[in-house]
Amino acid sequence: MGGFKTNKKADFLEVFRKCLGNISVACKQFGIERQTFYNWQREDEDFARACEEVKEVRKDFIESALDKRIMAGDTAAIIFAAKTQCRDRGYVETIDTNVSSNQPLSIVFNEVKPKELTAVQDAD
Numbered sequence: 001m002g003g004f005k006t007n008k009k010a011d012f013l014e015v016f017r018k019c020l021g022n023i024s025v026a027c028k029q030f031g032i033e034r035q036t037f038y039n040w041q042r043e044d045e046d047f048a049r050a051c052e053e054v055k056e057v058r059k060d061f062i063e064s065a066l067d068k069r070i071m072a073g074d075t076a077a078i079i080f081a082a083k084t085q086c087r088d089r090g091y092v093e094t095i096d097t098n099v100s101s102n103q104p105l106s107i108v109f110n111e112v113k114p115k116e117l118t119a120v121q122d123a124d
Helices: 007-018 023-030 034-043 045-071 075-085 115-123
Strands: none
Touching (some): 023 034
């Protein structure tokens, strides 16, 4: 941790790692304001880079927990993973559209009603 401008930042990073990158919890445990954390990040590239590494570890932890739930057969976890990691295979709820034009673009949205709802309304 010799690249940091103060040992206090290195000490904070140990707490930050133990909190898995939770800024609020780490700042509270270490006794600094969130703004101090953000100032350190802005002023010290080494510190900012180390914080990003902690955030990557947090993401790894989250993915591992998700993987465990998937392996356990948790349907919600499986669906979530499919929607976020298998978008290229059609597991999406939205349509991604890229439009390139030199002309103004007009978009019209039409409401689509389920057949049974339409049939009930038509009968009224």
